[in-house]
Amino acid sequence: MGTLFVDLDQRDDPWISIEGEQPVPDGVDVIVSLDIFQSQREELLARNDGRIGVYLEPLEPVSAIAGDLDRLSVVALNFPSFADGTSFSKARQLRDAHGFEGEVRGVGDVRIDQIGHMQRCGFNAFVVENDATIAALSKGDNPALHLHYQPAADETKTGPGAKRWARRALD
Amino acid sequence: MYRYDEFDHEFVESRVAQFRDQVARRVSGELSEDNFKPIRLQNGVYLQLHAYMLRVAVPYGTLNSQQMRMLAHIARKYDRDYGHFTTRQNIQFNWPKLEDIPDILADLASVEMHAIQTSGNCIRNVTADHFAGASADEIADPRPYAEILRQWSTVHPEFLFLPRKFKIAVIGAGVDRAAMQFHDIGLEVKRNAADELGFGVFIGGGLGRTPMVAKQVRDFVAEADLLSYCEAILRVYNLSGRRDNKYKARIKILVHETGIDELKQQIEAEFERIREGVLKLPDEDVRSIEAYFAAPAFEELPNESAKLEAAQAADPGFARWVGRNVSAHKAPGYAIVTVALKGTGEAPGDATSAQMDVLAGLGEAYSFDELRVSHEQNVILPHVRLDDLKAVYDALLAHGMASANAGLITDIIACPGLDYCALATARSIPVAQEISQRFSDLDRQNEIGELKLKISGCINACGHHHAGHIGILGVEKRGEELYQVTLGGSGDETAAIGEIIGRGFASDEITNAVETLVDTYLARRLSDDETFLEAYRRMGPAPFKEALYPPAPATEAA
Structure with a gap:
């Protein structure tokens, strides 16, 4: 169980994660694994008493849920280890290729020194297990640089005139 | 050459401040080594056998004299008075203290240098032809593109935790001096039928335990699409590259297992999606980067120098050095000088602080303030007047850097090996030193002619042994160092992998x-x-095998 931060503010997590054989309860917001989503897709999308999110492991492609993104409120992308950066590109696919406007949350081995990079790729929520990261975010520390050499999925100002690929974080 | 603008200065300085804080947290124990490791790696700090090692980026191998002097200063102040130029055009310091590294990075920042992404599973220092902007055979200078790629790839948020490291090389001539086809992305600047600039794009080259020559994925990508095409390649790789086995994680394995045609389709589909987006390069921005690399103000000179000819006639040692270490320049009356950091019995690529200072002075006095580091671990003075060659030679001679062996058998590439490296399984430097001594007779070297000998101290192949005409790989077998020989490799435009x-x-x-x-x-x-x-390509391995492993003599008569 991690601590949820949305836009870097700590929040109670209204979402219940459903994995394996567990039945999907009615009347609550649930994040389900891709397996459950695919096997119970009709019932899940027909629910009108609770929002739906899907959890993807690194090797489960965004294309598997692309057709249903307008019905999903959350996509949770796992970082099984901080060193597995697959989900950075998946967040960008969600935001840039599919225009997904719901919550993209990073879960798993999420660390303070990567939060800024995740935000730039389109993540806006984090379920953090790492104690040092929880402590830093609770204090409002985010060591991310405010200058960037490339556009990404975040909102930024363009850089100086002669190199329009550069970016500056919004104040 | 490129000069930092305010943005670059502010970026690098804030990065140094960020790392200073991270080092303080590590030293105080707040950050564990496990948590610190990915951070230090992305700032070029390795933990080697005996000490931390700092690898400083020399983007596409280009330096000015002030920067070279700063490298000398760092060697003197924070290290054991020397540095090691690497096969990726970088320089490594082998003995810095962790607490000093933020200060070293601040010193580097003061001369527009950094150590960002010189290690870790990210896009590494972009390399280029070390004769860029000088050689007679160039179509266009590759460095403006390498600089644009450097900027785009620097702390690219999406590509800092790739399956494995990722290396890009850019060449601007048909002759390949940068081993471009042994890179994850190789770019060859060219012109299309309409005379527009663009790139031939190669992917999936690499050395290591599974050496592969890159495959061409595109004959021509327009200049404006440079970043979009590279971002498409990186995104496909980051999504699909293997992470289950670090020895199968480079893009070369993805190319091999997926097939270049299928992978090309994926890359092209992503490229089509983003090509008209924010990464499209505005022509005026490319031209403004290009302007930094404008040719220096060459004098109008005749193509020949009587002074040079007289000096050659008077000094056979100088004449021999000119014959080996001086290359044709595009401007009449100028030449390119290769300073071989390969004196007899020396560790390839090592330079003392005094030598670096001398090189800086020569760059300033004789080469429009410009120096280069080559992937063959030499230093280049790219723009020297023919009239000045003798003065340059004399200064090099006085400081032990006048070896007339560029491209010869003693111009050896070698990795640091077991003397420094935590990955190595055998020593490389002593082998290079012994071979260098055995072949020290320059007449004999010249008789042998061009021969590229490359030595790696483990299967990771940092010494490029697969690309050596003669390659040597040190391995460990039952507690002993054992050296395997490969023949017929080449890192030029006829790229080939040597055969064991x-x-x-x-x-x-x-x-x-x-x-x-x-x-x-x-x-x-x-x-x-x-x-x-x-000769190897004509004859194949048979005569060499026979000579190395003579058949056992027939049973002798009693």
Whole structure:
């Protein structure tokens, strides 16, 4: 169980994660694994008493849920280890290729020194297990640089005139 | 060359401040080594056998004299008075203290240098032809594109935790001096039928335990699409590259397992999606980066120098050095000088602080303030007047840097090996030193002619042994160092991977084995003009094998 931060503010997590054989309860917001989503897709999308999110492991492609993104409120992308950066590109696919406007949350081995990079790729929520990261975010520390050499999925100002690929974080 | 603008200065300075804080957290124990490791790696800090090692980026191998002097200063103040130029055009310091590294990075920032992304599973320092902007055979200077790629790839948020490291090289001539086809992305600047600039794009080259020559994925990508195409390649790789086995994680394996046609489809589909987006390069922005690399103000000079000819006639040692270490320049009356950091018995690529200071002075006095680091671990003075060659030579001679062996058998590439490296399984430097001593006679070296000998101290192949005409790979077998020989590799535009010739040799046998190979070549070459590589390609391995592993003599009569 991690601590949820949305836009870097700590929040109670209204979402219940459903994995394996567990039945999907009615009347609550649930994040389900891709397996459950695919096997119970009709019932899940027909629910009108609770929002739906899907959890993807690194090797489960965004294309598997692309057709249903307008019905999903959350996509949770796992970082099984901080060193597995697959989900950075998946967040960008969600935001840039599919225009997904719901919550993209990073879960798993999420660390303070990567939060800024995740935000730039389109993540806006984090379920953090790492104690040092929880402590830093609770204090409002985010060591991310405010200058960037490339556009990404975040909102930024363009850089100086002669190199329009550069970016500056919004104040 | 490129100069930092305010944005670059502010970026690098804030990065130094960020790392200073992270080092303080590590030293105080707040950050564990496990948590610190990915951070230090992305700032070029390795933990080696005996100490931390700092690898400083020399973007596309280009330096000015002030920067070279700063490298000398760092060697003197924070290290043991020397540095090691690497096969990726970088420089490594082998003995810095962790607490000093933020100060070293601040010193570097003051001369527009950094160590960002010189290690870790991210896009590494972009390399380029070390003769860029100077050589007579160039279509266009590759460095403006390398600089644009440097900027785009610097702390690219999406590509800092790739399956494995990722190397990009750019060349601007048909002749490949940067081993471009052994990179994850190789770019060849070219013009299309409409005379527009763009790139031939190669992917999936690499050395290591599974060496592969890159495959061409595009004959021509327009200049404006440089970043979109590279981002498409990186995104496909980051999504699909293997992470279950670090030895199968480079893009070369993805190319091999997926097939270039299928992978190309994925890359092209992503490229089509983003090509008209924010990464499209505005022409005026490319031109403004290009302006930084404008040719210096060459004097109008005749193509020949009477002064040079007289000096050559008077000094045979100088004449020999000119013959080997001086290359044709695009501007009449100028030449490119290769300073071989390969004196007899020296560790390839090592330079003392005093030598770096001398090189800085020569760059300033004779080469429009410009120096280059080559992937062959030499330093280049790119723009020297023919009239000044003798003065440059004399200064190099006085400081032990006038080896007239560029491209010869003692111009060896070698990794640091087991003397420094935590990954190594065998020593490289002592082998290079012994071979260098055995072949120290310059007449003999010249008789042998062009021969690229490359030594790696483990299967990771940092010494590029697969690309050596003669390659040597040190391995460990039952507690002993054993050296395997490969033949016929090449890192130029005819890129090829060397073939293993047979069982390995002990450390006291390997130099003899090299000598046997060389003697076999000399005895069998068609003429003095047929190089070792050409002779190998003509004859194949058989005569070399026979010489190295003679069949057991028939049972002797009683």
